[in-house]
Amino acid sequence: MQTLILIVTLLVMMGVLALIMRAVLATEGPEPSANAPKTRSKVIWSMVVLGLVVSVTSLREWPHTQAGGDALVVNIESGQWWWDTDTTEIPLGQQVEFRVTTEDVNQGLGIYNSDMQLLVQVQAMPSYTNxxxxxxxxxxxYQILCMEFCGIAHHAMTYEFDVVEAGA
Ligand SMILES: [Cu+2]
Structure with missing residues (x-):
């Protein structure tokens, strides 16, 4: 999907660029000064180069990794005011796809390491699996804490699971 969006964006950009170049290279209309085409051309190419430099240097990895075929699926259910998973032991180094939902109100799933640094988060929404x-x-x-104020016992909405080495 992201690749498709990238290709469509690129095609739109090329279309806009073609229109700009067509306007720049147009021969009809009032007579411009002798240096005008050169100046315009320099400005346009400077903008194109600047745009390319900014685009390329600001490229980042996609924020949401897609799960590979061998990802471990871990289902996380939630509600006021609890979390539940179908496993409390996750193998070290194993890619995990968390599938998160809630039975009542929106919750914010946040997974924290033992230093309480937030590693990953996703919204838990009723009728959706994120x-x-x-x-x-x-x-x-690792701790799961709720990141969305969801009622009187929101603060108590915690859960734990372990990441273990294979064969441990
Ligand atoms: Cu909450």
């Missing part, structure tokens, strides 16, 4: 993909590179105990 996916987020993550690979744990450190063994240990």
């Amino acid at each position: 996916k987020v993909v993550y690979t744990f590179e450190e063994p240990g105990t």
Whole structure:
């Protein structure tokens, strides 16, 4: 899907560029000064080069990784005010696709490491299953905390799971 969006965006950009070049190279209309075409051309090409430089240097990885075929699927259910998963042990280095939903109100799933650094987050929404993909590179105990104020016991909405080395 992202590739398709990228290709469509590129085609639109090429179309706009073709229109600009056509306007720049137009021979009809009032007589411009002798240097006008050169100046216009320099401005246009400067903008094109600047646009390319900014675009290329600001490229980042897609924010949401797609799960590979061998990803471990972990379902996370939630509600006021609880989390539940179908496993509390996740293998180290294994790509995990979390499928997250809630039975009542919106919750914010946040996964934290033992230093309470937020690693990954996704919204838990009623009637939807949102996916987020993550690979744990450190063994240990991880916390799930709710990141969306969801009622009186929101603060108590915590959960734990372990990341364990294979065969441990
Ligand atoms: Cu909450």
